[in-house]
Amino acid sequence: MFDSVLIANRGEIALRVVRACRALGLTSIAIHSEADSETRAVSVADRSLCIGPAAAAKSYLSIGHVLSAAKLMQAQSIHPGYGFLSENADFAEAVENAGLTFIGPPSHVIRLMGDKVSAKQAMQAAGVPCVVGSDGALSGDAEEARAIARSIGYPVIVKAAGGGGGRGMRVVHSAADLVDAIALTREEAARAFGNPSLYIEKFLQHPRHVEIQVLADAHGNAVWLGARDCSLQRRNQKLLEESPAIGIPPEEIRKLGEQCARACREIGYRGAGTFEFLYEDGHFAFIEMNTRVQVEHPVTEMVTGIDIVREQIEIARGKPLSFTQSDVAPHGHAIECRINAEDPHSFVPSPGKVTRWIVPGGPGIRVESHMHDGAIVSPHYDSLVAKLIAHGKTREEALARMRAALSEFEVEGIHTTIALHRALLEEPGVIQGGFDIHHLERCLAEGLSPKEMA
């Protein structure tokens, strides 16, 4: 059983893992790029090592560099966080082959779920509801593709088997556009993912994005921890997440959660994971599985009281889950706002030095951030600077606490999306809840304006 964890990530998630290690009495080892030498995770970790220059390809995305660092620091396990190498099956396999513990699922399961065609087939076999679509990858025969699309009914969406997270897909509204769309998507998929395989699905026009958080151990136990609604998105990037997903019968969620837990057992899943679904007209349809901890995991932690990162590490240490499904009793409502260092009007990234950083507090408020006065927001990485989470007995109370927290949050030196969140939390559709994934884009098109504080 390992007692040291090398954290192959940066920012708030690196800090989150350091804290989980500390709670478990494990030695945390932060690896970082030259640009991140002064960051919070590096300063609070037990040990640290600079592994390369700012460019992610020569630091956080370099399998060789991460493994070399693990060997030099005599780390026994690697936590990949999210993004970077977290869903790279080759990386997980290299970690396994180096005799270290990968804090996540086995590499062959990451590979299975990373290919969207094989993932969908595995989910269908496990009884998880999927979108109507092609039976496996497209063969390359144009007439066959036309026949599949005709049987599904337009509009359809052409997707890359190696894609995910909103990348590698193209909507097709008529038969006349299908062949060109397939050719273009195939070329892009080969270039971007190294995998030209494509598949076709029915394009759902007004779905919600609902996901199920799971945890599975190496002893055959798998549980689901409720649902999150992540429908407030811009260009497939989530801005606000909440749990539970309102307006969906709890019995439907429970049935789906049990199907996900069963699927975990059938594919030999281990660790934390998320099944992502589209929900439209009372039906769920599987889109993909994220084989890692997600940005929005605190929302689930707030309503269940379960420390997901801690459980994830303990599972990797070979321990059974510390609770059973019957112990999972979600209470209240939680909302998370992703605070990005971006202009709230144009969404242009806003790197720079933070000159003022005052975070909100009070009952039900949690802030996950690596920022502080004097911190530098690097232009080299994603722009997430904080996750602001509000919990309340009801959704209304959570919304009220979030509004108060957003009004207290003071940041200077960089632009952030705080003002946009302030406006969104007063938008009637957001207040009502149950909106689809296009709601934010519609609000912006209709002139929703960020709300600056006086």
Added chain:
Amino acid sequence: MNIEQISQIIERLERSTVDDFEVEVDGFVLRGHFSLRTLPSSNSNECSMPLAASATKPSASTDTTIVKSPSMGKFTATHPLTQATSSLDPGRNLVADEILGFIISGTVIQPILAPKASILRQCLVEQDQVIGYAQPLFELS
């Protein structure tokens, strides 16, 4: 891969601009790093450029040069194969490109070179210390 093949590979790569290489033949992997490269020049005996170490000259100090590590690894003043050891006594005069020590990372041994004729003021690391990328190693003046 026999010694003749290895010699041929290295000879060819020496004529290229490659700094690091990894060649696999029949499951045998040869990795290497060229720490000294000769820049294209009318006189190839001149303009040799040390690539194994980066050196910075802080603007605040006019005569101090900090030699930083070109990669993560373990520092040693002794070459692991030849056992040749660099003297790291403060005050020692250095010639340009003089080897100050080595960074060992896996199978790669990278020499740390003095970027210019100078005086060794201070060695900032210890024998067998784990070194990060760009970590200051030596102070020269």
